[in-house]
Amino acid sequence: MRADLADTGTAAAPAISDAIRDAILRGEFVPNQRLVESDLADQFGASRSAVRLALLELMNEGLIERVRNRGARVRAVSLDEAVEICDVRLMLEPLCASLAATRADASERFRLHALGEAMRTAVDDVDLAGQSELNHQLHTLVRKLSAHHTATHILERLRAQSVLHRFRLTTRPGRARESLTEHLAIISAICDGDPDRAADATRRHLRAVLSALQQTTESPAGEARELTGREN
Structure with missing residues (x-):
């Protein structure tokens, strides 16, 4: 993957940060992987100074860490921290869903229904990569429809930090079908213009995620590479 981000140093750093962040979200860069x-x-067609600035920005976001004598690597989030992140999501995502229910117009409701049908097909086809991408699209769309910029900013940063544990949840027996039901309930409530039901459906979804996380045990190193691109 080469993004060909022509740069003049500082000006290119934000675009490179976005590209690296997206690679982490997609599982192309996994926890504890060195970033040279x-x-x-070379990968992004940028100068080393621009890359260095981009890595510094991602360090400030908690996605990257510096290891003495080894340079930068993708930060591994502990299970306890992942649970705390889910606690924060429980506070903010129901708010976004509630606001989305009051603000979605006809075209946006149509898009939500279409996402729901595509998610159903992906689960029926056991298309894990498709499930991940569609789930990501749904959560992103709900945040966008909420028009709550502070909550959206916080949630987008937290999503990247808990990526490894989302990968693990997808492998739990029956979780994909449960997640589909939860997401469809969120879609239904938003499309019906019912903010209270949208918030409640989102809470039920996140409580299920939290419960699954709390039952998760630490897995062997390298598991993330086998679970690339999956999300709860």
Whole structure:
């Protein structure tokens, strides 16, 4: 993957940050993976100074960490921290869903219904990559429809930090079908213009995610590579 981000240093850093962040979200860069400046510069068609600035920004977001004598790597989030992140999502995502229910217009409701049908097909086809992408699209759309910029900013940063544990949840027996039912309930409530039901459906979904997380045990190193691109 080469993004060909022509740059002049500082000006290109935000675009490179976005590209690296997206790679982490997609599982292309996994927790504890080293990020070598020269390799990233070649991959994204950027200067090393621009890459260095981008990595600094991602360090401030908690996605990247510096290891003495080894450079930068994708930060691994502990199970306890992932549970705390889900606690925060429980406070903010129901708010976004509630606001989305009051603001979605006819075209946006049509798009939500279409996403729901596509999610149903992906689960029926056991299309894990498709499920991940569609789930991501749904959560992103709900945040966008809420028009709550502060909550959206916080949630987008937290999503990236808990990526490994989302990968693990997808492998739990029956979780994909449960997640589909939960997401369809959120879609139905928003499309019906019912903010209270949208918030309640979102809480039920996140409580199920939290319950599954709390039952998760630490897995062997390298598991994330086998579970690339999956999301609860």
